[in-house]
Amino acid sequence: MSTLPQTAGWLEGDVALVTGGGSGIGKAVALRYLAEGAKVVILGRDQDKLDEVIAGSPAAQNMLGIAADVRDSEALQHAVGRTVEHFGKLDTLVPNAGIWDFNRSITRLSAQELSDSFDELFSINVKGYLLTVQAAWPELVKSRGNVVMTLSNASFHTAGGGPVYTASKFAARGLVNQLAYELAPKVRVNGVAVGGMNTDLRGPESIGLSGRSIADSFARSTITGNNPLIPLHDASVDPTDFTGSYVLFASRRNSGNITGQIIQADGGIAIRGFGDKAAGGDAL
Template sequence: MSDLDNEVVFITGGGSGLGLALIERCLEEGARVATLELSAAKVAQLQQRFGERVVAIQGNVTCYEDYQRAVDSIITRFGRLDCFIGNAGIWDHNASLLATDPRQLSRGFTELFNVNVLGYLLGAKACADALIASEGSMIFTLSNAAWYPGGGGPLYTASKHAATGLIRQLAYELAPKVRVNGVGPCGMASDLRGPQALGQDDKRIMDSLTPENVAAILPLQFFPQAADFTGPYVMLASRRNNRALSGVMINADGGLAIRGIRHVAAGLDL
């Protein structure tokens, strides 16, 4: 028996990176899957790759009407919804307070919070009734920046801290019917982009980082792939494995919490 047999999972940002890895893993676990993806080209790729196995809808997570259209399509196709995974996001490429123009800072804040926080809130609103009916769950993608400074600039770090508050509040409001949790991955191979307001909409996270740099700061000393983070999502979504966790945030940080981000073990024969 797979952990998500016949469950219906709705994932945002499923066209690449972690979102795509989650689609693949959920299908492996027996789920029926839908995604809301901003890029029309990525939607076409998903439709070509998965066919009828995945409902791929083009839309923007900052638009409630796009969410509602997606949820309506899911209910029409599958008759229910069991798990909403809010995953779509943008990064600020470590844009610092001192080096960022005040006007860019203001516009960047609006754009980044609209995607990273409002996008989660609108998704939760659109999915709430269906998840209450199924007694399902919500899971939101966080980041090591939800716990530590240095995983982004002040805009990104603040947005991920805001998302932790949203998770706690939604877990409180939607109990006992809906479990609401989060997963905070560290750096990984991804197509994650930045805000247009900062001139970063065509800049990917791997344009700022290298696999060697990411591996060097992690105590586990490896460069994660997106698929390496899918396990906690499956566990939190699974009715068999998770009846007791809500308001919980799993810090999948490659071991950063054991010694912080600055010190790298050296001279140890492990």
């Protein structure tokens, strides 16, 4: 009996750094990259959580966990240096660490809460992305590498969050375009705008939402009710099912001529909308 030839993964021999890699879509992307042949560094604020991900991976020797906050530029510079020291180079950067505002409407925020949540959320979701790219771009130039940013359906549409989160994701969408322009031709920059999924994504500490996660707060039916593909693709609220677009963008062989593009991997939310799930609801 003949057998099919064994083929290498799409990212064989590459090295990737994923922020927010201790849970959710960051963890899923890191493990998918590992399965595609890459060596992967995961970055997050909780070293124990990172160590747990690595211990449970099928190739722990090809992973490294680094505790750092994406708001700390020196820590990010150190993380990139350790990545190169440990694995020899950096091919793919995934700015992914973020927080959500749990659809907190402007009608439900005091002036101080609005100011504080804006500062915290933008410092992670926007400045964190910029600082991460700033730390990594010289190494990406050397490898002719790429950046794959995690965006959201809220980067394009209303009601995927409140005004603060939506503004942050529109800003990150702008970063894809601007950084693709600035870093061409040596570094490609693309994004994946994911839809609602079952993750541990948390809220701003400044308004008391850091202990709340999407997984705890929303039933599966709440997320899937707006998703046209769910009836046929029931697992598509699992982060693992969002990782294919990240692999495509990271692959030189399969997307070496693509930059400044965003895949809306939202399960079809954009064509159905959120209906009465809007942030304001009946607040007025």
